[in-house]
Amino acid sequence: MSALFTPLKLGTIVIPNRIGMAALTRNRATGTIPTDVMREHYLQRAQGGAGLIVTDAVLVSRQGTEWQDAPGLWDQAQVEGWKKIVDAVHGAGSKIYAQLWHTGRVSHPEAPQQILAGVPVYAPSAISARGGKFRFIPGAPGYVTPTELPDPKTVVALFKEAAVNAKKAGFDGIEFHGANGYLIHQFLDSSSNHRTDEYGGSVENRARFVLELIAAVQDVFGPDVAIKLSPCGGYNDMGMPLSETIATFGYLLAQIDALPTPLSYVCLALYNPYLDIELEGTMRGTTHDVLQTYKGYFKSKPRRTKLFLNSGIQPDQAETFVGDGEGDVAGIFFGLAWIAHPDLAKRIQANKPIDNAVDLTKLYGAPGVDPNLGYNDYKAAV
Template identity: 65%
Template structure:
């Protein structure tokens, strides 16, 4: 195909300018050293920055000590973690790229028996005392599923944790932060009526269920100004969330129109489209998927007038060029393609094929396999 000039053009994003619009999506990789970012993570991000990832969003990064399913996911609540991330951020900046930290809290999909949750000394907090179906904590005896969480008495407790995480991200040198508001984690749990049945100001109507996300965004803007963003997944499904279509549109329509009117616009909103492989069938053999399946971007894109859209999940290069050329989106995120091709943008520029096969068995690492396998060992193309 012709050189995708729109995809490869620069973009002003908040207070920064990125050299191209082929963003590297957040992807959990589970390679930290007991939640501390390490040298192999630095190599992973640096490879991709050198390969043309002008704008990188980190893997989901825990804002506090909680019993997450991903035992080796990184955090950003203590100085050792800040120092580890600074080592990575400095390397990415040295390669000429920009990098956001994705802030993450699992909410009800944490476990009280996880060592981290025990050390935290607090319950598994969520919007409401409603358990998610599924789950499999492979690092706990018996591989238990999800439990019924404790309804957080005051959501501002958790908003304060997000704000402190943003302060820490700024200390590490990040260019901005992205709230993980997708995939059935804490922010998504507040948005969804299946997981949020509160009767206070944070539950009930679409306006109330969006309050947590909006107040958290405002708190982060006190730290990062225009360099704050949000990732959403209106289709739902993963981690047992999903609402009827009319309620989904009403909720996300209110969220988007309200944040679009913020005094300082967000840098962008990333919309994760429907992905069948993370949409579970909770009643085996029923053929009934959990997600609310609809064209979320086509339905919701008109709600943003001032705020930039990024589209995520299953985007191909030709589609990315069309989305940007049409003005429907300012940019896109590639995920699996960046995982398997550390030189993705260079391949796009030179017309090279995407011929590395993702090593799915090593996506999240393994205690029995070298951490580099399926992580930093993907070859670049030949440009001789």
Template identity: 60%
Template structure:
């Protein structure tokens, strides 16, 4: 099977084309990676993942949404991640850290946000619709953010996070440019209405992503990637189709000159497309067919709803260099091993405990899924 051939990924080699995509699981101890997270990632390394991308990892206290999401801004967090990367490497897998800033979909009353002592920042003072912060009293929704005075400040935080990730033993970093978080907010004209060099034209709206990638490359060289979902409506995102093609087309033409290890293209998912005022938010189109041809010099990984059979076709046809599975890795510690052995992905998801809960055994719905015998 083409899925089980090795692949040169930046400066390293992965054993197969089956990656584990970033999956928020909300199990850290006050933003510090812990022993049960080590068990979780090690299970999946032993389960055959060629490349593991961490859950979204916060680059700074400013920009939190999940109360137990991990960070990578201090020494304690670096030490926690180092134990995990060491174990994953010992098991034969490679590991990237997904660098994450939430921008406008944070809340000013979140504990870490309050500790940061700064407002909720975004490209423009435009609130996302929806949201529900279940860990805050009254379950409030999104608020109107403060326009970020100088985006270079956050870009510098991305660079420091990459320095920390290198110290923690990661093989590379993935810039989270999807799902309506800060990088995606700069790209999208519905929430970026700046009139300076960071807004307006596709070139200006892509500047934040490109400048962030440049500083990551200063730290990791070729071992840098970006994840985007041009057809996604999550967190109140989405532009008209031609504007979407123009914006992401420009971004990827520039990205293709940068020598990244890969770009993840997230396909449209109707199930993940929110509805506002009776209308779906996203801009559905064939993301892979539209954007993969632009990346002539950069490996493409495909994500979202890929079946094992489709994954084999994508790789064997050279449409993609590899595939990221997401939810299947949450519910199966051994996705790659099952695919190789022809076993079904049939574990029953424990939805109530997918993201954990205060006072509940964190293993539930996390490390208690069974590998096939």
């Protein structure tokens, strides 16, 4: 596994290996404030050798998400909670990015945080996602028809404010959650974006929102800004025809590669049935080979944009991706494997088995249950 354990420069930092911990929503905040239980979780994985940790998806404002107790980053109490986590991770020799998140149309107006926000559920267009199940709301309702966001620049400002708070907390950088059917993805996908203004219609217009987000947050973090994208779609009722998918994400990646200040990395999620949904008898996602399809859109020589892959990748596959000699893939983010293996990177390096089973009954916690269970109680082998 020599390729995976080569240091890598990302923006202004150097990470000790190419094994990242992907963002994993786990619902262990108190309301929206990060906790000491979360601090222990991230510390364990920093001690377990993670080269770069990406946090739980972090809300940039109050939203009625399906995920109760998801953390935020808009007030001082949240900054202080995150600072404890960042300091612990740094003390263990790892680096940490905050993944900034707005859920858009997959929020619910009756969820406690949305009620506190005092605003409607906003999205690019007034188009409901199909499905959904808000189990903590009486009757377990599904998704609703959102209100079209009047001015996307108001949300750009929310992301920038969250980035300022992330800087105060000491984070090494920012990753945008541009995947899995949340707000950024909703702007990119023509099935959820029917706007007729400068943010809808053409590929160029649908990509405008994310490019404005990048510019705003680079004002705060410079080159220490990244994005995760899932071109295969599926989750949260996403997915365009294949030709349109390739045209949209290809255009966006080419624009990213030509930015005056390069992103520290782009993470592309491979197709994964686990993150797809079946609607009306068919899988919603657009299946295709993500690496082979999109690597050609990074045209700068030498390569300015480092590429990470994520989703269902095994350690031997990861070594092959990174060590193939072509230089297309700089690193790999693992997700579920980090849940049950706090020492995942050390296990890979020592050729130890990745054999802990994820306790699905405790994966997302539950009211009245010890939040450490299924979160901080997995055993290290190294």
